[in-house]
Amino acid sequence: MSRFSMCVRLGAVVALVAAACRPIPTPSRPTKTSTEPSKAQVPAPAASMSHGEAPLGTPMTKPDRAADAPTPLAGHRLRLRMTTVHVHHQVAPGVVYDAWTFDSMVPGPIVRAAVGDTVDFTLINGAPIPHSMDFHAAEIAPDRAYHNVMPKDSIHFEFVARVPGAFMYHCGTAPVAAHISNGMYGALIIDPRGGRPKAREFVFVQSEFYMGAPAGADSVRSLDWDKVLNASPDYVVFNGVNNRYATTPIPVKAREPIRIYVVNAGPNRISSFHVVGAIFDKVFADGFGRPFDGMQTWNVPVGGGAIFELRLAEPGVYPFVTHAFADATKGAVGMFRAEAH
Numbered sequence: 001m002s003r004f005s006m007c008v009r010l011g012a013v014v015a016l017v018a019a020a021c022r023p024i025p026t027p028s029r030p031t032k033t034s035t036e037p038s039k040a041q042v043p044a045p046a047a048s049m050s051h052g053e054a055p056l057g058t059p060m061t062k063p064d065r066a067a068d069a070p071t072p073l074a075g076h077r078l079r080l081r082m083t084t085v086h087v088h089h090q091v092a093p094g095v096v097y098d099a100w101t102f103d104s105m106v107p108g109p110i111v112r113a114a115v116g117d118t119v120d121f122t123l124i125n126g127a128p129i130p131h132s133m134d135f136h137a138a139e140i141a142p143d144r145a146y147h148n149v150m151p152k153d154s155i156h157f158e159f160v161a162r163v164p165g166a167f168m169y170h171c172g173t174a175p176v177a178a179h180i181s182n183g184m185y186g187a188l189i190i191d192p193r194g195g196r197p198k199a200r201e202f203v204f205v206q207s208e209f210y211m212g213a214p215a216g217a218d219s220v221r222s223l224d225w226d227k228v229l230n231a232s233p234d235y236v237v238f239n240g241v242n243n244r245y246a247t248t249p250i251p252v253k254a255r256e257p258i259r260i261y262v263v264n265a266g267p268n269r270i271s272s273f274h275v276v277g278a279i280f281d282k283v284f285a286d287g288f289g290r291p292f293d294g295m296q297t298w299n300v301p302v303g304g305g306a307i308f309e310l311r312l313a314e315p316g317v318y319p320f321v322t323h324a325f326a327d328a329t330k331g332a333v334g335m336f337r338a339e340a341h
């Protein structure tokens, strides 16, 4: 069997299966700005329907999101305001996880600016424990910007993006592996000045979940620290959900230019990103250098990102995976469905 056909077969099998860097010491220094209430702390009203008195339970992460990249920033100042919230997150059908989040999402908001733009950032801690923010796109003193924010407190800082790329952001509070494993990460896309050529654009954040047994009346799972230290996740996923785009393939057109921003949040597993049935025309690692042309698979390091450009040759279904296939089998798989142009 050729490597290509083996690849396709493996992809099909997986489809059928359809799933701080910087430890910041505590206690933190005082933060700059005053307390602001979190929406998550406000009790949800009873549902305005029959049986509206039934308990609504702990808030869940926000509903499913498309993989589409956000539109480029208009203007030169990205005003970002995020709230840390602890909510339940459904990783797979019937598998609910006690997540720590930015803005009740796993991953957190996908955001975008360009080289030379100012990112104006406020973090509000609406959770009961300290959290923080670390932007890999920033060049900034961590002890000024990335220190812990206590519950009900907030922090504000700014930076000017200098380098284009697909950058991770994450909570940097120790133990960082726990905060990342629990869901506190996202992607900040930095465009080069003048932008990139027109294409269909998608963002995939790969990450891992390490779970204990379901517990409590809600059968919610929480972090298994030994599994984290052994780098042995239960799920490895794109955009927070097991087999997310395998169950609902992403529609594209054959031959249209596609650009994929991949950020690997980890916290432990390298992403060997590959699209079955395609070869990347260009892969941009971080930075200003020339892209690599004609690549089959590219490793996205933990805490790193890469930008992939390709066209799908003909109508059909094209799985995308981490070619580390234990991880693909654990959920890091999706599909493009290419239709005729």
Ligand code: CU
Binding pocket: 020, 021, 022, 134, 136, 170, 303
């Ligand atoms: Cu980091």
Ligand code: CU
Binding pocket: 100, 130, 131, 132, 171, 172, 173, 179, 184
């Ligand atoms: Cu945190």
